[in-house]
Amino acid sequence: MIIMRGIVKTPANSLLVGELARGCELCMEGAKLVLFVTGMCDRRCYYCPLSEERRWKDVVYANELLVKKEDDIIKEAKLMDALGAGITGGDPLVRPRRTLRFIKLLKKTFGKEFHIHLYTSGTRVNLSLLRQLEKAGLDELRFHPAKPYWHVISLATKTKITVGGEMPAIPGNEKQLMEFAKYLENVGAKFLNLNEFEFSETNAEQLKKRGFRLKEGSLAAVEGSEECAIEILKWAAENSTISVHYCPSRLKDAVQLRNRLLRRARNVAKPYDEISEDGLLIKGVIEPKRPTCTKLIRIRRILIEEFDIPEELVGIDFNKGRVETAWCIVEELATEIKRLIPNIKIGIVEEYPTADRILISYNPL
Numbered sequence: 482m483i484i485m486r487g488i489v490k491t492p493a494n495s496l497l498v499g500e501l502a503r504g505c506e507l508c509m510e511g512a513k514l515v516l517f518v519t520g521m522c523d524r525r526c527y528y529c530p531l532s533e534e535r536r537w538k539d540v541v542y543a544n545e546l547l548v549k550k551e552d553d554i555i556k557e558a559k560l561m562d563a564l565g566a567g568i569t570g571g572d573p574l575v576r577p578r579r580t581l582r583f584i585k586l587l588k589k590t591f592g593k594e595f596h597i598h599l600y601t602s603g604t605r606v607n608l609s610l611l612r613q614l615e616k617a618g619l620d621e622l623r624f625h626p627a628k629p630y631w632h633v634i635s636l637a638t639k640t641k642i643t644v645g646g647e648m649p650a651i652p653g654n655e656k657q658l659m660e661f662a663k664y665l666e667n668v669g670a671k672f673l674n675l676n677e678f679e680f681s682e683t684n685a686e687q688l689k690k691r692g693f694r695l696k697e698g699s700l701a702a703v704e705g706s707e708e709c710a711i712e713i714l715k716w717a718a719e720n721s722t723i724s725v726h727y728c729p730s731r732l733k734d735a736v737q738l739r740n741r742l743l744r745r746a747r748n749v750a751k752p753y754d755e756i757s758e759d760g761l762l763i764k765g766v767i768e769p770k771r772p773t774c775t776k777l778i779r780i781r782r783i784l785i786e787e788f789d790i791p792e793e794l795v796g797i798d799f800n801k802g803r804v805e806t807a808w809c810i811v812e813e814l815a816t817e818i819k820r821l822i823p824n825i826k827i828g829i830v831e832e833y834p835t836a837d838r839i840l841i842s843y844n845p846l
């Protein structure tokens with residue numbers, strides 16, 4: 482019997498019929514390590530959003546960090562106080578042994594409660610692999626399959642792993658999505674997650690060719706995708722028992738990413754860094770022309786000795802070739818510092834607290 486259910490707004494402003502998957506709950510808190518196991522994938526979706534650095538490349542990333550050894554994964558998870566991991570790709574199950582090794586490593590290091598969900602297109606799934614994933618402790622499995630592979634979902638529901646589907650809400654695909662939701666329900670899967678369909682640098686041409694347009698006021702969302710998702714939610718509320726969740730692209734930046742940045746910023750901020758509301762690090766930087774280790778050490782010493790700045794408030798980033806301190810210190814002392822040290826650039830930067838430290842703004846002084 483189908484009981485009429487309503488569409489509710491989650492605290493993160495996504496839309497939900499039924500119950501939210503545990504993987505989504507932790508993702509919204511920014512508490513999930515994003516573990517990219519490989520860029521390899523058997524499918525060739527025209528809308529694949531993977532960047533050039535990752536698409537079809539057999540590389541591993543933990544959040545933004547290129548993983549060279551397994552310990553990198555653990556360090557990154559600790560830096561963001563992760564409570565779980567979302568294992569993604571490409572298709573992680575194209576590299577099943579690697580994926581199993583990572584799941585075991587995470588569970589061994591952080592314990593059973595560390596929640597792990599995994600995305601797959603389903604092309605490499607069989608019962609033996611599912612049993613191994615179950616034994617390794619995988620908590621949740623999300624399928625993004627082409628129709629010929631839908632049947633493998635029924636194999637997954639024979640295990641203790643929570644099973645669901647995850648699809649982009651592509652305008653015009655409403656019928657197929659309802660059919661998929663019905664299939665999921667029939668085989669005993671728990672949920673269907675719909676993501677807002679998005680433009681990326683790598684899929685933009687293909688999307689435009691197919692007539693998709695950017696939603697007004699949005700940087701990436703496709704016009705009509707939200708309406709498509711709402712249609713599925715309304716349909717599911719009346720015609721299905723499966724949980725359906727719609728994750729808009731604004732949620733990814735405004736909530737998930739921000740929360741993840743804040744978690745990491747708290748652990749990586751230096752005593753002189755200010756953490757912004759959005760989890761960015763704000764600091765003052767002094768950059769000599771053609772930086773060398775000797776020059777950087779000298780500048781740091783001058784700041785401490787000539788300007789009485791406490792030692793813990795002056796650091797050196799040798800990779801970026803700069804001396805760092807609090808933004809308010811450079812703001813106050815920029816002119817005097819320049820007078821004493823020739824050939825330098827002084828500014829205030831705002832950057833991500835991530836491994837790649839993406840620069841968001843530079844304000845020269």
Ligand code: SF4
Nearest residue numbers: 522524526529571602
């Ligand atoms: S299944 Fe995912 S990773 Fe593979 S091609 Fe499609 S969108 Fe890209």
